[in-house]
Amino acid sequence: MNLILLLLSLVMIACILCNKLTSKVGIPVLLAFLAVGMLCGIDGVLGIAFDDFTMTENLCTVALIFIIFYGGFGTKWSAAKPVAGKAVLLSTLGVFLTAFAMGAFCHFALHTAWLESMLIGAVLSSTDAASVFSILRSKKLNLKYGTASLLEVESGSNDPVAYLMTTVILTMMTSDITTGRMLYMIFAQIVYGVGIGALLALCTVFFLRRFRFDTSGFDMVFMLAVAILSYVLPVLVGGNGYLSAYIAGIILGNAKIPNKKKQVHFFDGITSLMQLMVFFLLGLLCTPTNLVRVILSALAIAVVLTFVARPLVVALLLAPFRSKIRQQLLVSWAGLRGATSAIFALTAVAGGAVLEYDLFHLVFCVVLFSIALQGTLLPMVSRKLDMIDETVDVLRTFNDYTEQKELQLLRLSLESGNSWIGAAVSSLSLPPDTILATILRGTDNIVPRGDTILQEGDIAVLAAGHCKEKMQKIQLCELSIPPEHSWNGKRLADLKLPPEELIVLIRRGKETVIPQGDTVICPEDVLVMYDHN
Structure with missing residues (x-):
């Protein structure tokens, strides 16, 4: 057990260090997670023999719940609404067309049976939310014409559609299914998925607006449970759990609930951990020698998918909206295949379908191609197509961005001798961009007016703009000097502080001392x- 924990901690540290390295080199960090997993695998440095497809599929399914839930929860509907029609069209009809196109290619070019061909097309038909979100955020890519929101909604909502196709085709391959049963299966997946997800989200909003948690952090644990419920409940009655999780996420993320911004940050961290786990497990499960057997077929599929099928589907669906050609080209290029395709391939393998091809390694190879080529070149392609909008922050498309500017509140006690005592508010000289927000006088909260007279014992609350620029590198702290402290009796000039440290103020009883070199402590x-670190 201790060795497992040691390996787990070292893997997590390695992946985090890879994040720092890949951001400098310019390749997606998710590719590094895959590489770490492969290095630990059977043909890697550690030589770990891991081939449990069922356990991997179960773990990745749990991770995908949070990834898809956060795909909805973190999407800002006000930013996504103008492009929602195009995004939903791409995530529904676009997925079906892509799956059919790739299924036809696999059947005629690779000579696989129709059902297996359509299964390959289905698992590769959706774009990967984790990959798209990761690149947009890490590279701070805000794209013109609402393209960032379009990609976020498309990649977040097309996984349930791909999963629906995958499960239907798997059922057809593994059992005798009547037309009526198949139609009911599709009905149940969509209706129960949408209905339960929406109902659960609305009930959760109603509950959160009326209930206060006594312990800090329990609201996040509660939301974590809701995310899991949003998947489990519809699955128990034959619904699409991923669709339900996405619907619940987008309703909750855009509702007025307490601590929503902290919830977004919490799920951002959880999702990052889930992405790390998924890509590491996929890399660990992969046997590089098996990739050699499918590499030619996989490259053929990847090339056709990237340069033919995806561009044609995007052009067909976006042209009626009069989308600009360069937007269509970028949307086509940003259609990354990632963890969801590999997980759905695991689902097919674990489901017992008899396949001619090694589906997992075939899809894994396509995912490697997509993330390595499309993900790495996405920033450059965006610039070449003149699609980067430098005037807008890409974080506007996420729910942790606020249009309101934060203010820093300062508390100033008016004690005896303060020059403000007896002065009218209109006569005060305040620094630029600073206002007197309120006056606390005993138990009263006084709204200051120009003729309000300040009194001894008042607490003046000042408001100023909150500085965010490089604030993570600046710290202010207070150091109390007890009688036995070694600095007692020394001049400030004699302390020989490091260049990054500075004494900016000395509080001496009720007196404020502006420090000079000859000031004695x-x-x-x-x-x-x-x-300043």
């Missing part, structure tokens, strides 16, 4: 220290 002083 006294017992009970409180030093306000500035630290």
Whole structure:
């Protein structure tokens, strides 16, 4: 057990370090997670023999719940609404057309049976939300004409459609299914998936607006449980759990609920961990020697999918909306295949379907091609097509972005001797961009007006713009000087502080001392220290 924990921690650290490296080199971090898994696998450095497809499929299914739920929860509907029609068309009809096109190619070019060909097309028909979100956020790519939102909604909502096709085709391959049963299966997947997801989300919103958690963080644990329920409940009655999770996520993410911004950040962290786990497990499960057997077929599929099928489907569906050619080209190029395709391939293998091809390694090879080529070149292609919008932050398309500017509140006690005592608010000289927000006088909260007179004992609350630029590298802290402290009696000039540290203020009882080089530190002083890391 200890060795497993040691390996787990080292793998996580390695993946995090790879994130730093890949951001400098310019390749997607998800590709690094795959590489770490392959290095640990049977043909890698550690030589771990891991071939449990069923366990991997179960773990990846759990991870995909959170990835798809967050795909909806983190999408800002106000930004996505103008392009929602195009995005949904791509994620529904676009998925069916892509699956059919690739199924036809596999049947006629690779000479596979129709059902197996359509299964290959189905598992490769959806674009990967994790890959798209990761690249857009890490590279801060905001795209013109609402393209970022279009890609987010498409990649977040097309996985349930691909899963529907995959399960229907698998059922046809593994059992005798009547037309009526197949139609009911499709009906149940869609209706139960949408209905339960929406109903659960609305009930959750109603509950959160009326219930307050006594312990900090329990609201996030509660939302975690809701995400799992949104998948499990429809699956129990034959519905599409992924569709339900996405619907629930998008309703909850765009509803007015307490601590929503913290919830987004929480799920962002959970989803990052899930992505790491999924891509590492897929890399660990992969046997590189098996890739050699399918590499030619996989490359043929990847080339046709990337350069023929996806562009034709995008052009067919976006041309009626009079989308610009360069937007169509970028949407085509951004149709990355990722973890969901590999997970659906695992589902097919674990489902017991008899296949001519090694479906997992075939799809894995296509995923490698897509992430390595399309993911790496996506920023460059965006620039070449003049599709990057430098004036808008891509985070506007996510729910943790706020249009409102944050203000920093400052508390100033008016004690005896303060020059503001007895002065009218209109006579105060405040720094630029600073306002007197309110006055606390005993138990009263006074809204300041120009003729309001400040009194001794008042607490003036000042509001100023909150500085975010490089604030993560700046720290202010207070250092109390007890009588036995070694700095007592020393001049500031004699302390020889590091260049990044500075004493900006000294509080001495009720007196505020502006520090000079010859200022002597006294017992009970409180030093306000500035630290720039």
